[in-house]
Amino acid sequence: MGAQVRIEPWAEGDLELLRRANAPAMMRHLGGPETEEQLLVRHERYLASGSEGGGMFSIVLLPEGVPAGSIGYWEKSWRGGTVYETGWGVLPEFQGLGVAAAAGEAVIARAAAEKGPRFLHAFPKVDNHPSNAICRKLGFTLVEECDFEYPPGHPIRCNDWRLELYVP
Structure with missing residues (x-):
């Protein structure tokens, strides 16, 4: 898939990364930039x-x-059960290099190894073409379009992508 990456648990020093990702271009599918608070x-x-x-x-x-x-990735109640949900963001200067797909592979492996919820879902906005393409590339299956509120009070239309992590 191209890029070589490692995923590291979120650490105190990652606050600057979060600030860099808070740019309008990166937050346009997520309700816009957030305040410092x-x-x-x-x-x-x-x-x-x-x-x-x-x-x-x-x-x-x-x-x-x-x-x-x-x-x-995190646990989420969805359609009467518990699933994992995943989400990602790649800084603009690293987009288009396969970074999100490589990180997605690492998350899939980690989530599958936990033997927690059987399915991993991703919910990119319908018009977020790069994130939808990453879901396809990682082997997710498009289940349906669905309505969400994200952030709360902000209705959006998303695709529900699902990947089976393991067969019980």
Whole structure:
């Protein structure tokens, strides 16, 4: 898939990465940039997420060792069951190089190894063509279009992509 990456559990020093990712171009599918206060709350939530059942990770481009974005997965109640949900963001200067797909492969392997929820879902906006293409590239199956609120109070139309992590 191209890029070589490593995913590392979210750390205190990743706040600057979160600030860099808060640019209008990166946040246009997620309700727009957040305030500094909202970023600090998000950073604390990411720091607390690193246990079984998912977590947030920085994406480190190899061999340079530079932060290229973030990716995570977490448990979500969905359609009467529990699934994992995943989401990612790659800084503009690293987009189009296969970084998100390589990080997605790492998250899929990690989530599958946990033997938690059987399915991993991604919910990119219908018009977020790059993220939808990454879902296809990673082997997700398009289930349906669905309505979400993200951020809360902001209705959006998403694709529900699903990947089976393991066969029970």
